[in-house]
Amino acid sequence: MKENFFTKLDRWGALLTALAIAAISIAYLTQSYLASSKLYNIIFLVPMVLIAVFLTVIIIGRSLKMVLKSSSADVTNNNPTPTSDGKNLVIAGLMGGFLVYAFSIRYVGFDVASAFYIAFSLWIQGERRIIVIVLMSVITAFAVTWLLIHGARVPAIATFL
Amino acid sequence: MNFIDFPALHDSFGILTQSYIPWLMIVPGLLIGLAGGALPGISGTMILALMLPVTPYMDFFTAIVFLTSVFTGAGYGGAVPAILVNMPGSTAAVATTFDGFPMARSGKHNEALGLGLAASTIGTLISYLVLFVLINFVAKAVLKLGPVEMAVVAIWGISMIAMLRGGNVERGILAGVFGLLIGTIGISPIGRMRGTFGLPELIDGVAVVPAMIGILATAELFNLARSKYIIDNDAARIVSFPLILKGFRDVFGYWRTLSRGSLIGIFVGAIPGVGASVANLVSYAAARRSDPDPNSYGKGNPNGLVASEAANSSSEGGAMGTLLALGLPGGGGTAVLLAAFAMHNVTGGPRFIADHKDTVYAILISNMVQSLLLIVVGLLFIRMAVVIIKIQVRHLVPTVIVIAMAGSYAITGNLTGPITLAIFSVIGWVFARYDYAPAAAVVGLLLGRFVESQFVFSHQLSGGKLSFILERPIALIMIAIFLISLVYPWINARMRCRKTNEE
Structure with a gap:
C-alpha cells in the first residue's frame, strides 16, 4: 500500500497526540506557577503533570518501537483502521x-x-x-x-x- | 432499629391523595425529560434548569413531583441517542454507547432500546425501594466520607474508564489526566487565574457541556460521514414494537448484571459530586470484569448496556437520598432540585427528614410510580424517537451539528460555547482515532475542580501528613479496592496467558 499524507500522519498520530498533551500540561503548569507559586495553586497540578509526562514517555517509547518496526506495508497492524x-x-x-x-x-x-x-x-x-x-x-x-x-x-x- | 416510620408513612398517603394535580404532572414531566434527554446535546440538567421557572407557581410537592418526573425521563432519554447514534444525551449515558451503539449497528436497535428502557425503569424502581427502606442509614454512611474518600472515588472512576475499553491503558489514563487538568483551568483555589493564557472566556473554566458534546458526540458524527444510513442494513432500520418488547422482556435474563448495576448506582449516586456520570462507568467496568468473556464488551454485549442503564438510573435514587438526608446535591440534576427546594423555602437535610418524614415518603412513593409509568410512556416515546434512524446520514450529520451548536450557544450565552464545541470536536476525533479514551477525558474534565478541591481539603485536614490516611479506615479500604482494580486486569491477563501457554 502506497503511503500518502493521511497514512503517514496515522503512523505518527498516537505519538504526536501524547507529545501535544505533555506540552499543553507543562505549559499549563508553568503558567500556573508563574501566576502563583503558593502550595494550593499547584498542589494538584504538579502530580498530574508528572503523571502526564511519565505516561507520555512510555507512549513515545512504545509508539516509536512500533513505527520503526513496521514497514509501510503493515502499518495497518499497529495503527488505527485505515480509511479510504x-x-x-x-x-x-x-x-x-x-x-x-x-x-x-x-x-x-x-x-x-x-x-x-x-x-x-x-x-x-x-x-x-x-x-x-x-x-x-x-x-x-x-x-x-x-x-x-x-x-x-x-x-x-x-x-x- | 426501625427502618420505616409507619405513622409518617400513613400520613404520606394523605399528601398523595390530597390533590390530583401532582399526578397530572408526571406524564408531561416524563415526556419533557425523555424528549430533552433524547435530543443530542441537550442534557437532563439543562432541561431541569429550564423547567425550574415554572415550578414557583406550583406547591412544593407538585413541583418536586414534576421535576423528578423530568429527571426520571431524562435518565432514560439520554440512552436513545446513545444507542442510535453513539451520542450520549449526558455523561450518565457514556457507557450506554459502548455496547448500545454496536447493538444498533448490528441491527438490534429495537432490542437495545427495549433492554435499555427495562434496565432503566427497574434500576430506578430498585433505587427508590432501597432508599425507602434505608434513607436513615444512607444519611449516616455518606456523612463518614471525607475529602480523601471523595478524591479516591473520583480518581477510581476515571481510572476505570481508562481501562475498561481495553486497548492502550496508558493512553486512556493520559486522556483522563488531560481531562482533569483541563477541568481545573480558570480561577484556582487561592483565587488566581490559571491556564487562561490571557483569554477572558476561560476565567470561569472550559465550558464543560460544549466540550463534552464535542469530544463525545460530534467526533463520532464526523466518522459517520459517507455512510448512507446509521444502520447500514436496510432490514435493520425497521422499527419493530414486538422486538422492542422482546428487548424489554430479555432484561430478566441479565438479572445479575441488573441488580449489581442498580446497587452500584445507588452507592455511587449517593456520593455528592460523583453521581450518574461515574456510576454508569463503574458498573460497566464491574460487569466487564466479572464476565467470562470480557472481550465481547464494546462489541454489542447486552450486559454492558444493562449495567450502564441500571446504574445511571439507580444513581438517581442514591443522589435523592443524599439530597434529602444531607441537603447536598449528588450532581447537576439534584442541584436543580435543591434550587427548587430553596424556591419553596424548604431546606433539605437531617432537619427536613426529621420534621417532614411524611413528605419524604410521599416523594419517594411518587418517584416509584414515575418509574412504573416510564415503562408505558417510554415505550410510546421509542416509537417516535427511532424515526431518527430512518434519516440519511448526510442529512442527519449537519442537522445534529447545528442543533448541538445551538445548544452550546444557549448554555454559555456567548460564542465561548460554539468555539469550545468546535475545538473539542477535533480533540475528541483525534482521541478516538488514536485510542485515547475520549470518555476518560470527559469525566476528568467534569471532575477536575472537584478532585482538586478534595486534594486541598485533605491537605488542610491532614496538615500535610500522609499518616492522616492511616486514621481513615474507609479511605484505606477504598484505596485498596482502587489498587486491586488497577492490578487485577494485569494479573488476570498474565494468568490467562500462562494458561494458554500450558495448554
Missing part, C-alpha cells in the same frame, strides 16, 4: 468547516453561518441536488435559530431546543 482517502477528505472537510463555522458566527451571525455549514456539509458528503441543499440549509438554519432566540423566553419551547 475519500472518507479522510470528507472528515477533514467536515472538521475544518466546523471550526470555520464556529469562528464565523461572530461575523455573519448564527443563522447565516449555520445555513452555509449545512450546505457545505451536504455538498461534501455527496448531495448534489441543489434544491435539497438550498431548502434544507435555509429551513434548518432558520428553524434552529428561531428556537434559539424565542425558545429561551418560553420554558416549554426551550425544553425542546
Whole structure:
C-alpha cells in the first residue's frame, strides 16, 4: 500500500497526540506557577503533570518501537483502521468547516453561518441536488435559530431546543 | 432499629391523595425529560434548569413531583441517542454507547432500546425501594466520607474508564489526566487565574457541556460521514414494537448484571459530586470484569448496556437520598432540585427528614410510580424517537451539528460555547482515532475542580501528613479496592496467558 499524507500522519498520530498533551500540561503548569507559586495553586497540578509526562514517555517509547518496526506495508497492524482517502477528505472537510463555522458566527451571525455549514456539509458528503441543499440549509438554519432566540423566553419551547 | 416510620408513612398517603394535580404532572414531566434527554446535546440538567421557572407557581410537592418526573425521563432519554447514534444525551449515558451503539449497528436497535428502557425503569424502581427502606442509614454512611474518600472515588472512576475499553491503558489514563487538568483551568483555589493564557472566556473554566458534546458526540458524527444510513442494513432500520418488547422482556435474563448495576448506582449516586456520570462507568467496568468473556464488551454485549442503564438510573435514587438526608446535591440534576427546594423555602437535610418524614415518603412513593409509568410512556416515546434512524446520514450529520451548536450557544450565552464545541470536536476525533479514551477525558474534565478541591481539603485536614490516611479506615479500604482494580486486569491477563501457554 502506497503511503500518502493521511497514512503517514496515522503512523505518527498516537505519538504526536501524547507529545501535544505533555506540552499543553507543562505549559499549563508553568503558567500556573508563574501566576502563583503558593502550595494550593499547584498542589494538584504538579502530580498530574508528572503523571502526564511519565505516561507520555512510555507512549513515545512504545509508539516509536512500533513505527520503526513496521514497514509501510503493515502499518495497518499497529495503527488505527485505515480509511479510504475519500472518507479522510470528507472528515477533514467536515472538521475544518466546523471550526470555520464556529469562528464565523461572530461575523455573519448564527443563522447565516449555520445555513452555509449545512450546505457545505451536504455538498461534501455527496448531495448534489441543489434544491435539497438550498431548502434544507435555509429551513434548518432558520428553524434552529428561531428556537434559539424565542425558545429561551418560553420554558416549554426551550425544553425542546 | 426501625427502618420505616409507619405513622409518617400513613400520613404520606394523605399528601398523595390530597390533590390530583401532582399526578397530572408526571406524564408531561416524563415526556419533557425523555424528549430533552433524547435530543443530542441537550442534557437532563439543562432541561431541569429550564423547567425550574415554572415550578414557583406550583406547591412544593407538585413541583418536586414534576421535576423528578423530568429527571426520571431524562435518565432514560439520554440512552436513545446513545444507542442510535453513539451520542450520549449526558455523561450518565457514556457507557450506554459502548455496547448500545454496536447493538444498533448490528441491527438490534429495537432490542437495545427495549433492554435499555427495562434496565432503566427497574434500576430506578430498585433505587427508590432501597432508599425507602434505608434513607436513615444512607444519611449516616455518606456523612463518614471525607475529602480523601471523595478524591479516591473520583480518581477510581476515571481510572476505570481508562481501562475498561481495553486497548492502550496508558493512553486512556493520559486522556483522563488531560481531562482533569483541563477541568481545573480558570480561577484556582487561592483565587488566581490559571491556564487562561490571557483569554477572558476561560476565567470561569472550559465550558464543560460544549466540550463534552464535542469530544463525545460530534467526533463520532464526523466518522459517520459517507455512510448512507446509521444502520447500514436496510432490514435493520425497521422499527419493530414486538422486538422492542422482546428487548424489554430479555432484561430478566441479565438479572445479575441488573441488580449489581442498580446497587452500584445507588452507592455511587449517593456520593455528592460523583453521581450518574461515574456510576454508569463503574458498573460497566464491574460487569466487564466479572464476565467470562470480557472481550465481547464494546462489541454489542447486552450486559454492558444493562449495567450502564441500571446504574445511571439507580444513581438517581442514591443522589435523592443524599439530597434529602444531607441537603447536598449528588450532581447537576439534584442541584436543580435543591434550587427548587430553596424556591419553596424548604431546606433539605437531617432537619427536613426529621420534621417532614411524611413528605419524604410521599416523594419517594411518587418517584416509584414515575418509574412504573416510564415503562408505558417510554415505550410510546421509542416509537417516535427511532424515526431518527430512518434519516440519511448526510442529512442527519449537519442537522445534529447545528442543533448541538445551538445548544452550546444557549448554555454559555456567548460564542465561548460554539468555539469550545468546535475545538473539542477535533480533540475528541483525534482521541478516538488514536485510542485515547475520549470518555476518560470527559469525566476528568467534569471532575477536575472537584478532585482538586478534595486534594486541598485533605491537605488542610491532614496538615500535610500522609499518616492522616492511616486514621481513615474507609479511605484505606477504598484505596485498596482502587489498587486491586488497577492490578487485577494485569494479573488476570498474565494468568490467562500462562494458561494458554500450558495448554
